Amino acid sequence: MGYGIKIRVRGEYALFTRPEMKVERVSYDIITPSAARGIIEAVYWKPAIRWVIDKIHVLNGIEFTNIRRNEVSEKASESEARRRMNGATDPFYLSATDARQQRAALVLKNVDYIIEAHFKLTDKAGAEDTVEKHYNIILRRLRKGQHFHAPCLGTREFGAKVELIEDDAPMPPSPLGNLELGWMLDIIKNRDKMYA
Numbered sequence: 001m002g003y004g005i006k007i008r009v010r011g012e013y014a015l016f017t018r019p020e021m022k023v024e025r026v027s028y029d030i031i032t033p034s035a036a037r038g039i040i041e042a043v044y045w046k047p048a049i050r051w052v053i054d055k056i057h058v059l060n061g062i063e064f065t066n067i068r069r070n071e072v073s074e075k076a077s078e079s080e081a082r083r084r085m086n087g088a089t090d091p092f093y094l095s096a097t098d099a100r101q102q103r104a105a106l107v108l109k110n111v112d113y114i115i116e117a118h119f120k121l122t123d124k125a126g127a128e129d130t131v132e133k134h135y136n137i138i139l140r141r142l143r144k145g146q147h148f149h150a151p152c153l154g155t156r157e158f159g160a161k162v163e164l165i166e167d168d169a170p171m172p173p174s175p176l177g178n179l180e181l182g183w184m185l186d187i188i189k190n191r192d193k194m195y196a
Contacts, residue, residue: 006165014153
C-alpha cells in the first residue's frame with residue numbers, strides 16, 4: 001500500500017509571485033512546489049511529518065489577467081506593540097486609508113491542478129507516530145473537507161477548493177503535455193534542521 005495522496009486544487013484566481021519582480025506582482029505560469037506544499041499543510045500539518053511534492057499536473061490552459069490590488073505600505077512595528085503590552089495607553093493602529101497603495105498584479109485565471117505528494121517522518125516523530133496513522137488522518141480530513149486554515153492559491157484572497165482524488169479515479173488529461181517552464185524558486189525553511 002502506497003502512502004502518497006492525489007488532490008485536485010481549483011480556484012478562480014491565483015498569484016504565485018515571482019521574486020525577481022520588485023514592485024508589481026507577477027505570477028509564475030503554474031503553482032510552485034512550495035505553494036503546493038502549503039496547500040497540503042493547510043489541510044494537515046504536524047512537526048512529525050514533512051510533505052514532499054512528487055508531481056503537479058496542470059488541467060487548464062495557462063491564462064493570465066491583470067488586476068489592481070490595494071496594499072498597505074507599512075507594517076505595525078513590534079516595538080510599538082511591546083510598548084502597548086507594557087502599559088502604554090496611546091492608540092495603536094495602522095491606518096489603511098493613509099498607508100494604502102494601489103498596485104497592479106498579473107495573476108493566473110481559472111486554475112486547476114492535480115498535486116501528487118507523499119510524506120516522510122521527521123526526527124520529531126515520536127513512538128506513537130506511524131506512517132499509517134498520519135496517512136489515515138490526511139485521508140479522513142480530505143474526505144470531510146477539513147482544514148486547519150483556509151487553503152489559498154498564493155495569497156489569502158484567492159481561496160482554493162481542495163478535494164481528494166481516490167486511487168481508482170481516472171486522471172484527467174492535461175492540455176499542455178510536457179511543457180518546459182524554466183526555473184522556479186522552491187523555498188524550504190530550515191532545511192538542515194527539519195530534514196536531517
